[in-house]
Amino acid sequence: MQNSSDAHSEHGRSAASKPKKVIYWIATGFLIFALSWSVITYHLLYEQQSGFFEAFGYPTYLVIPLAWLKVVALVVIVSHRYNDLRDMVYAAYFLNMTVALVGHLILGDIWGHAALGMIALPVSYLLGNQVRGRPARNFFGKWTDPENA
Numbered sequence: 001m002q003n004s005s006d007a008h009s010e011h012g013r014s015a016a017s018k019p020k021k022v023i024y025w026i027a028t029g030f031l032i033f034a035l036s037w038s039v040i041t042y043h044l045l046y047e048q049q050s051g052f053f054e055a056f057g058y059p060t061y062l063v064i065p066l067a068w069l070k071v072v073a074l075v076v077i078v079s080h081r082y083n084d085l086r087d088m089v090y091a092a093y094f095l096n097m098t099v100a101l102v103g104h105l106i107l108g109d110i111w112g113h114a115a116l117g118m119i120a121l122p123v124s125y126l127l128g129n130q131v132r133g134r135p136a137r138n139f140f141g142k143w144t145d146p147e148n149a
Helices: 004-010 018-044 046-056 060-079 083-107 112-132
Strands: none
Touching: 018 046, 018 060, 018 112, 046 060, 046 083, 060 083, 083 112
16 A cells, blocks of 8 residues: 555655745745746846846847746746756756856846845755656656666
8 A cells, every 4th residue: 555655756746844835935936036027127128138238248139038038937937847848947047047146246236136046946946846746757758868868
């Protein structure tokens, strides 16, 4: 007879304590807010955002493609459907948050939001499988399946 934790893991869900769930959703909620805010401001305040990119030493042609990649990131994080895409999104957003934090620090600009993102990102990623279960599918199929490596 299976215990309840085995039954949960069999369906891709794992039991998590209430504090873990609360911490996960606070961290993930912040990421969703930060990604959404970026998408909106990159489009509606393009000139201002381009100025920030220039000040940080980054090319302005990245603003709009980065906005659309953040839309994709939002969909992947919220849907929590494909394991490999989720891993790639968190890795890419980690790189994005790293260069954002470095840029803000070098310029002496307000950097708290970037630091908070650097904290929320690994918390959301590491607790995601415990709270929502590890996605059973890979978007890229056998190419990203560790069992086929």
